[in-house]
Amino acid sequence: MEKRDVIIIGGGPAGRTIAHMLHQLGQGLSVTLIKDEKINVNRCAVPYGIPDQMPLEKFQIPNSLVTDFGTELVVDRVTEINTEKKQVSTAHGGVYAYNHLVLSTGSRPLIPPIPGVESEAITPVRSLEDLSALRRLAATGKRAVVVGGGYIGIEVAVVLRQMGLAVTVVEMLPSILMATTEPEFIQLVNDELECKGLRLLTGEKVVEFIHSAEDQISVKLGSGNALPADFVVLSVGVVPNMTLAAEAGIRTSPLGIWVDEQLRTDAQDVYACGDCAQKRSLVTGEPTRGEFGTNAVFMARTVARNILGQQRTDPGVLNANVTAVYDYSLGSAGLTEQMAKDAGLDVLTGYSEVLSKYPMMPQVDTIRTKLVFNQKNRRLIGGSVLRKGNCSAHNIDFISFAIQMGATMDDLLNYQYATHPELAAKPSDNMYVFATKDALGNA
Template sequence: MKVVIVGGGAGGMSTASNIRRLDKDAEITVITRDENVAYSPCAIPYVLSGKISSFDDIIMKTPEDYKEVNIDVLIKSEVTAVDSSKKTVTYENADGEKTIDYDKLVLATGGNPFVPPMEGVDLEGVFQIRNIEDGRKVQQWAKTSKSAVVTGAGLIGIEIVFALKELGLNVTLSEMMPQIVPRSLDSDMADILTGYLKMENIHVMLGEPITKLEGEDGKVKKAYFGDGSCIDADMVILATGVRPELELAKMAGCDIGRWAILVNEKMETSVEDVYALGDCVESQDLILQANTISHLGTTAVRESKTLARTITGKKSNFNPVLNAMVSKVGKLEFGAVGLTSSFAQQNNIKPIVEKVEALTRARYYPNAKPMDIKIICDCNGRIIGCQIIAEERVAERIDTMTLAITQGLSCFELSNVEFAYAPPVSMVTDPLVLAVEEVSKKFN
C-alpha cells in the first residue's frame, strides 16, 4: 500500500507515525513545503519570550528520524497537482518536478494565515507566524525594535504580544471585535484577561482594526486605526487567523462545506481513497450537532489516529468536538470548553449562566490564588460550556468539564460527583462544584 501525505504539520506527521505503527509494510511518503517537521507551533511564542531557550528545542523529530522507521519525508517540496482519477500527485522542489502514484492520499494541508486587505502589509517588519522560520525572523527583527503591534486577539495574538512585552518592547494588542478571545470567552471573562494584560503594561485596543500601515525606507513605522489614531510600530504581527488551504482538495474533486473539506467520521472525503484532517476539514460540534472548524493541534492528533485506523482497515470513528482550550500568559492561565453564552444565544439556545469566584487551594493554605469560573447550561440544566481563569490548575478542570459535557451531565448531576481534596491543591468543595451548585439554584 502506497500512502502519500501532503502536509508536515501535526496532522500529517501524526498520521504517518500512526499508520506505521499499524502497518509495518506500507510505503509512506510525506510531502511538505516547510523545512521543519514534527514541531510545536504552539510553542513559538514561548521561545520568543525566552521561556524555551531555542527553536531547536521544539523540534521533536527530523526527516532523518522518520527515515529510520521507513517514512520518506520530502521537505521544501510544493505539491502542484493532484489527479484522483489517475491516483497521482505532482510536486516540485530543488530537483525539479516529479509525479508519484498513490493508493491512499491524505490531505493535511492546514491553513494559510489571513492577511487583512490594507495598505502597507508588504512592508519589512510586518510578519505572520505560520512556522519556525517565521518565528526566527520575528525573533531577529525584535532585537532592533522598540515598539510592536499585534493585530488579532485570539490565542496566538495574546501569547505573541506578551512574548514581545517580555523582550522589553512597547507593545499594543489590536482587536477589531469589542473583546479579546471572542471565540472562547464571554465578554465578562475576557474583561478579566484584558485587565491583566493592561496591568502588565500592554496597550489593548478593542473594536478598532488597523486600517493602514505606514513605512519609512521600506520598513514599517506606524499603524493607523479606524478612529483616526496612530501609534509607532517598528514591527507588526498579523495574528488575524487562518483560512483552510483547499486548492488541492478542489483539484482532487473533494466536496467542500461552508468553510473547509467535508469528511465523515472515518476522515474520508467524498473522493474514494482520499482522506483529510486538521485545519483544512470541518468537524462536527458535539452540542450543536452541526459542522464547525477546530484549529487545535489536539484535534488534528486525534483525527490522525482515526484516519490511520481507517486506512489500515481497522474500525474507528472520530467523535464530535468541543474545542477545549487552555493557554497561559504571564502568571495567568485561562481555558474554555463548549459554547459561550453569546454563541449559544446565536444558535437559539437560551443559556442559564452563573459565574463564581473561588480559590485554587484551601483558603488557609499559603499562596491560594483566586479562580473565576463561569458555567453555561441549557434550559434543561445540561452543561454546555465552561470558562475558567486563574493563576494555576485551570487545565485539569477544563478537562473535567470536557468529560462532563461529553457525557451529557447536568449541573445537578455534577454537583453530586466526588472530587479529591487536599489543602495544597483544592478547596474542600471543589470550585467546579461551587459553580454548578450556584447555577443549579436558577432551576426549580
C-alpha cells in the same frame, strides 16, 4: 510505478500522528509522507521563542519523528492530485500512486489586504522563518503593534512587553479573546494586561500601514488615529490550505475540505483532517472552525483507524483550549454562553469562585469557573476556567471529558473527587459542584 498503501500530504501534527498510528496498528503498510517544509516548527511555541534565550533548533520538529517509525519522507510540494488514477505529482517531477490518500495540508496565516502590508517589518506568527523575523525585529525595535487580540496575538504581546518593548494590541471586535473566553473573565485579563503596561485598542480596525524613510511604520486606524511602530505582528487568524483539493475536484467549503463523519472526502479513498478540513461541533453537530493542534491529532487518529478498516466515527470537536497571561491561566471547552445562544439553544449558566487550597494554607488563590448547560436536557455543553498559576489545563480537560460523556447537572453534583489542604479546595467547595449549584439556582 510502485503503489504506496498510504500517502499523506502534510507534515504537521495530523500527518505525523497518522503515520505513527499506521505503523503502530498496521501490519507492514507502506506509508509515504510528502511535505513542502524542510523543517517543521512547533507553531504553538513560536511566541515563546521570540526572546532568543533558546536556540531555534529547540522549536523545530525533527524529521526523525516521521522516519524513525518506517515512514518514507519526501520533502517536495505536491502540485496535482489525480483521484481517478489515484496518483499525486510533485514540483520536482515525482509521481506517486496510492491506495489511500490523506490530506493534512494545514493552514496558512490570514494576511489582510491592507495597503502597505507587504513589508519585512510586518510579519505573521506561524513558521520558523516568522520566528527568525520576530527575533530580529524585537532585538532592534522599541515599539510594536500587534494586530489581533486572540490567544496568539495576546501571547506575542505579553512576550514583547516582558522584553521591555512598548506594545499596543489592536482588535477590531469589542473585546480581546472573544472567540474563546467568557466576558466575566475578559475584564480580569484586560486589567492584568493594562497593569503590566500593554495598551489595548478594541473596536478598532487597521486601514493602512504607512512606511517612512526612517524604517518607521505609521499604523493608521479606521478612527483616524495612527500608531507609531518599529514593527507590526499580524495575528488575525488562518486560512485552510485547500487549493490542492479544490483543483482536484474535491468538495470544499469556506470552513475547509468537506468530510463526512468518518473524515472521508467525496473522492474515493481520500481523507482529510486537521486545519485543512471542515470540522463538526460535538455539541451542535453543525460545521465549525477549530484550528487547534489537538483537534488535528484527534481527527488523525480517526483517519488512521478507518484506513485500517476499523470503521470509526469522528465525534466532532469541542475546541478545548488554554493559554497563559502573566500570572493567570485560562481556557474553555465546548460552547461559551454566547455561542450557545447563537446556536439557538436555551441555556442555564452557573458561576463559582473557590479557593485553590484550604484557606489556612499559604499561596491560596481564587479559581473562577463558569459552566453552560443545555436547559432542555440539563447536559453540560461548555465551561471556562480562570485561575492563578499554570493549572487550568487539567480543569479544562475535565470539562471537555464531561461534555464528551454527556454529563448532566446531576452527574456533576454527585461526582466524587479527592481533596487535600495543600492540593485542592476543601471538601465542600468543589469548583464544578458550586458552579452547577449556581446554575440550578438560576433555573
